[in-house]
Amino acid sequence: MTAAQADLQAEFLEMPEGLRLDRPEVADGAALWRIAKDSRTLDLNSSYSYLLWCRDFAGTSVVARDTAGEPVGFVTGYVRPEQPHTLLVWQVAVDAAYRGRGLAAALLDGLTAQVAQNHALTSVETTITPGNTASERLFTSYAERHRTTVEREVLFDTEHFPDGPHAPEVLYRIGPLAFHPSRSPG
Template sequence: MDYDTSILTIDTNTDQSNILFREPKDTDGSAVFELINRCKPLDVNSMYCNLLQCSHFAQTSIAAERSGEIIGFISGYRLPQQPDTLFVWQVAVDASARGMGLASRMLTTLLQRLGGDIRHLHTSITASNEASWNTFRRLAETLNAPLNSSMMFDRERHFGGAHDSESLVHIGPFNITSQE
């Protein structure tokens, strides 16, 4: 199947100029840990994991800050065997910032920052997480790219019945250029 992979320029300008999008810093780890704790049903990792996301994976992650407070965070990394693929691990948005399209804005800003090196995006979503499904469907539409899903981790086989199954969501191929 052929897909339109024409170059897309994403405009991340917004009238909500009081929100700063930036690379996370190692000093953001505890704030990210607290944010994720408040964002049920996200899986809570150790604070050490969040420190690594904010330091080792800062280039492929993004923080949204308002008045000095982290109100949004996306952790991601490039797949080692597919460096043109960004895996989005978690998307967290504080309750005070929901309904503003913040998750979508963080995703498009992150992809724009990474530029043309990224041509595919992967993430995993449980069947019941409609907010995430909607966010990534909108992203696929914005990128004019196909969205496909398949089983990634099965509830019984991978999680021993302790966690819902996770679908692998693949968006791509697409092209991104930075907005100058």
């Protein structure tokens, strides 16, 4: 485990037993695509996009690895170019065998702690389709753990989607967030 991985692991001590947080690598792209596909709730992107995500946005994304080092969950995100204090969470997915253990919350907390080490992070955004109660609970409980508020508004309505019927995407804006500067090693 590298020093960066140890720092990331230490930021959130509630990881389910036997799992660890890590930075995604290009070789993880296929597993992330499979986990997203198997979720049956996420909009599945092309396999190519997961490869690019693991290459270009690895610093603002995180994977959970099992004892064999295989990805079993992930959160992808990016810092918004026009709002550099905001992390946009793109997708959160956990392999079916690992659901119900608090892994998605651990991943989200670990990712925001990681991103806050390099960015003055004050808010998290995501979009959720109405009726996705698992995601609604995940982000609402995140706001509660971080003692902050959630604002909701429709970001993309049904008519914005050119490829057929799609539920609206509701923007969840969580903040303000306050992260303490990380301790220096040693």
